[in-house]
Amino acid sequence: MSDSGKTKYYVLMEELKKEIISGEKKPGDRLPSENQLSEVYHISRHTVRKALSILEQEGYIEAEHGRGTFVSRKAGRKKGSGNIAVITTYLSDYIFPRLIQGIDQVLTENGYSIIIKNTGNSRIKESRCLEEILEKDVDGLIIEPSKSEILCGHRGLYDKLDFYKIPYVFIQGYYAQMKSKPHIRLDDCMGGYLVTKYLLDLGHEHILGIF
Amino acid sequence: MSDSGKTKYYVLMEELKKEIISGEKKPGDRLPSENQLSEVYHISRHTVRKALSILEQEGYIEAEHGRGTFVSRKAGRKKGSGNIAVITTYLSDYIFPRLIQGIDQVLTENGYSIIIKNTGNSRIKESRCLEEILEKDVDGLIIEPSKSEILCGHRGLYDKLDFYKIPYVFIQGYYAQMKSKPHIRLDDCMGGYLVTKYLLDLGHEHILGIF
DNA sequence: TAGTGGTCTAGACCACGCT
DNA sequence: GCGTGGTCTAGACCACTAA
Numbered sequence: 001m002s003d004s005g006k007t008k009y010y011v012l013m014e015e016l017k018k019e020i021i022s023g024e025k026k027p028g029d030r031l032p033s034e035n036q037l038s039e040v041y042h043i044s045r046h047t048v049r050k051a052l053s054i055l056e057q058e059g060y061i062e063a064e065h066g067r068g069t070f071v072s073r074k075a076g077r078k079k080g081s082g083n084i085a086v087i088t089t090y091l092s093d094y095i096f097p098r099l100i101q102g103i104d105q106v107l108t109e110n111g112y113s114i115i116i117k118n119t120g121n122s123r124i125k126e127s128r129c130l131e132e133i134l135e136k137d138v139d140g141l142i143i144e145p146s147k148s149e150i151l152c153g154h155r156g157l158y159d160k161l162d163f164y165k166i167p168y169v170f171i172q173g174y175y176a177q178m179k180s181k182p183h184i185r186l187d188d189c190m191g192g193y194l195v196t197k198y199l200l201d202l203g204h205e206h207i208l209g210i211f
Numbered sequence: 212m213s214d215s216g217k218t219k220y221y222v223l224m225e226e227l228k229k230e231i232i233s234g235e236k237k238p239g240d241r242l243p244s245e246n247q248l249s250e251v252y253h254i255s256r257h258t259v260r261k262a263l264s265i266l267e268q269e270g271y272i273e274a275e276h277g278r279g280t281f282v283s284r285k286a287g288r289k290k291g292s293g294n295i296a297v298i299t300t301y302l303s304d305y306i307f308p309r310l311i312q313g314i315d316q317v318l319t320e321n322g323y324s325i326i327i328k329n330t331g332n333s334r335i336k337e338s339r340c341l342e343e344i345l346e347k348d349v350d351g352l353i354i355e356p357s358k359s360e361i362l363c364g365h366r367g368l369y370d371k372l373d374f375y376k377i378p379y380v381f382i383q384g385y386y387a388q389m390k391s392k393p394h395i396r397l398d399d400c401m402g403g404y405l406v407t408k409y410l411l412d413l414g415h416e417h418i419l420g421i422f
Numbered sequence: 423t424a425g426t427g428g429t430c431t432a433g434a435c436c437a438c439g440c441t
Numbered sequence: 442g443c444g445t446g447g448t449c450t451a452g453a454c455c456a457c458t459a460a
Contacts (some may be wrong), residue, residue, distance in 0.1 A: 023230060033426060044450045049427085065427050066457030082347060083294075083326065086388070091458065097308040104329060113343060114327045115294065118315060132324060135331060136293060217427065255431045260446085277438035286450050340459060 008043045009050040017053065020060050020071055027073040031061065080139040081168075084112050087129050087143040089121040099171075103142065112139065123154070125151045130157040134164070141168035219254045224262040231271050231282055232370050238284040242272065245280075271374065288402050296344045298354040300332040310382075314353065323350065330357040334365070341368040345375070352379035 006014075019025045031037075034052070038045045052069060055061045063069045073174060084107055088096050104114055119126040126146045133141060134157070141161065162166055217225075230236045237251045242248075242277045245263070249256045270329060295318055299307050315325055326349060330336040337357045344352060345368070352372065372379055 009448080016453060035426085044452095046451090050448085056350075063427060064458085066425085067458080068426065068458095082343070091308060091312040100327070101302040101329075102326065108328070111343075113347065116311070116315065116325045116327050117319070120311075132293075134342060203234065210432095218431080246445085255433095257432090260430085262448095274446060275439085276438080277444085279439095279445060337439060 004134040009043075009047045009054075012037070012043070012048065013051040013054050016055060017060060020055075025071050027071050029071045031071070034051045051196070056150055081116050081137045082112050083138045084140045084142065085117065085133045085138045087117045087119060087126070087133075087141070089119050089144055089146055091116070091118045119144075119148045125145055127154045127157065128160075130154065134160055138166065141166060142171060143168060145169050219252070220258045220261040220265075223252055223259065224265050227266060228271060228370070229261065231266075232374055236282050238282050240282045242280045242282070256406070269371070282378045289303070292348045292350060293323050294326050294347070294349045295351045295353065296326045296328065296340075296347075296349045298330060298337070298340050298344075298352070300330050300357055300369065301354055302327070302329045314372045320411060332356075333356045334358055338368065341365065341372075345371055352377060354381060355383045356381055 016025075016031070025031070025104055031052075032040070034048045035044050037043075037048045041048070052061065052063065056063060059072055059074060062072050084103075086103055088099070090096060100114065100116065107114055115133075115136070117129040117132070123146050128141075150205065158168075227236075227242070237244070242263075243251070245256050245259045248254075248259045252259070263274065267274060271283055272280055273283050295314075297311065297314055299310070301307060311325065311327065318325055326344075326347070328340040328343070330340060334357050337354075340402065369379075
């Protein structure tokens, strides 16, 4: 029964973390109160608080004054860079500002940020963008192909995305060689919202589909 | 002499933080021991530790068992991420699309990328944006203050930018408390181009000026 | 009003680094 | 051996939430 070698708060912290990760305690569930934990584990309340403070710091739980301590609703999310790259042909023309607004909305809701690039509809610049993106670590990519409907001149870069398991979605067009990759046409803010939700699903579930 | 309204650990924490940011305590310097602090401030050692734990968590100090507590040396920062954050109030309205285009132009020329965020002109969202930015590592920040000309409600976050030596430039307004920080008004693509050049100069040469 | 988390005290013992 | 930070106890009072 001995938890040798470890500190008391560390033992309790790991026990609670295990319950959360295993699913025994689900997001939104309430933990026993600090007094209850101190009784059950035969440790002082201060030691309980030390254990809880670590879990709170790491994002597993959230304490609410007067209400209790709860399992965080976004627990278990692995941490990538938290950045999604968005590559369009132009930044300020047509519907792109609103498109980006829609994308930003759903990304912010999910704790991601946009890294924005534009190609000026030039395939050379698209290559450069993709190379930059591959150097930084991004969690996903939304790209409007430049001069679509034509051959993709840098297939190798997209292969690299596949290799690194970076999910990507085409918008407003696709390359003939890559019909099997997800792509979508959209024309407003809502479209940006939806395509981004889809991308995040890709990242979380690693399931591919075709529109 | 009363520091009314705040908790004791918070008062001590801010006092120490001020000394570090102002340069009174320099990186590598040793802080008074926990016992000394508890005597000088007439508070218990536990309360001192609470204050120190926050500073340690935020990266200002580092405690070494048996030796003492020291101001963090990490003012030097790591290699650049190549990302510059741009925080505006809105994404698709007014001149922002063209502004961003101008910013992107000079950043791309210099091998940087934009991470874009928007606040919806809400100071609460501005806080969240700044916290996110601080977690990722960005090399610089261009920010349009939300509800400018009013008091800055989260001065601490900007202090942190200073501490980590992340250069930032205000556009379209500034907080009254921070008149000495660089700011600029601009109204088009060219403005975005110029302000960004200026930011990069800040980052490269660490020279401050006032517009 | 009862229960919760947040702050704070005044102790204690331990593990570590130095000299 | 001495001072340092790290762990831990057994209390106390407060602020907040909900029944």
